[in-house]
Amino acid sequence: MENKAHEDQSSAVAVFSDHAGAENAIRKLKNSGFDITKLSILGKDFNSEDNVVGIYGAGDRLKYWGKMGAFWGGMWSLLPGSAFLIVPGIGPVVIAGPVATWIVSALEGAVFVEGVSPLGAGLVSLGISKDKALKCESSMKAGKFLLILHGTYTDAIKARNTLESTAAEEIDIHQMPPEPARVG
Numbered sequence: 001m002e003n004k005a006h007e008d009q010s011s012a013v014a015v016f017s018d019h020a021g022a023e024n025a026i027r028k029l030k031n032s033g034f035d036i037t038k039l040s041i042l043g044k045d046f047n048s049e050d051n052v053v054g055i056y057g058a059g060d061r062l063k064y065w066g067k068m069g070a071f072w073g074g075m076w077s078l079l080p081g082s083a084f085l086i087v088p089g090i091g092p093v094v095i096a097g098p099v100a101t102w103i104v105s106a107l108e109g110a111v112f113v114e115g116v117s118p119l120g121a122g123l124v125s126l127g128i129s130k131d132k133a134l135k136c137e138s139s140m141k142a143g144k145f146l147l148i149l150h151g152t153y154t155d156a157i158k159a160r161n162t163l164e165s166t167a168a169e170e171i172d173i174h175q176m177p178p179e180p181a182r183v184g
Helices: 002-007 019-031 069-078 100-109 119-124 130-141 153-163
Strands: 010-016 039-044 054-058 061-065 082-087 091-096 145-151 169-173
Touching: 002 039, 010 019, 010 130, 010 153, 019 039, 019 145, 019 153, 039 100, 039 130, 082 100, 082 119, 100 119, 100 145, 119 130, 130 145, 145 153, 153 169
Parallel strands: none
Antiparallel strands: 010 145, 010 169, 039 091, 039 145, 054 061, 082 091
């Protein structure tokens, strides 16, 4: 039973230098039969040259106007969940996919991990190591995009194998440790 719990809590994290590479990877995963509702994408936003007109909530979705509007609009219509956060030390971050809900839940639950931003703490709550969360934060600060698949260990391995044929700069797999045995 412990292996089953462990099997159900893994993530594959890929870093892309631009949104086009991340978008292509999502298409590749979808065409390979992956459940895209398990995918999330995170990117830093609001560079001065973007000329953003606005972001607003529309029902259960966000709407975005500006240079990256078509990209984020497509991601938000494809992936469940969305968020726009101002993260200290990183700046504005846009998220599409279920990781948005998990990060916001971690923030609302006051999950803090020393040495990382609230975004990093949210990633740690998903089983991503503190060291990798710091690398993810650095990637976000540099304007890169994170693609995260959360599912079983088998899902994560398949995703990594598919992502190896994309423009991913790096791909890592993270497994959440099994819950400790309860005493009593």
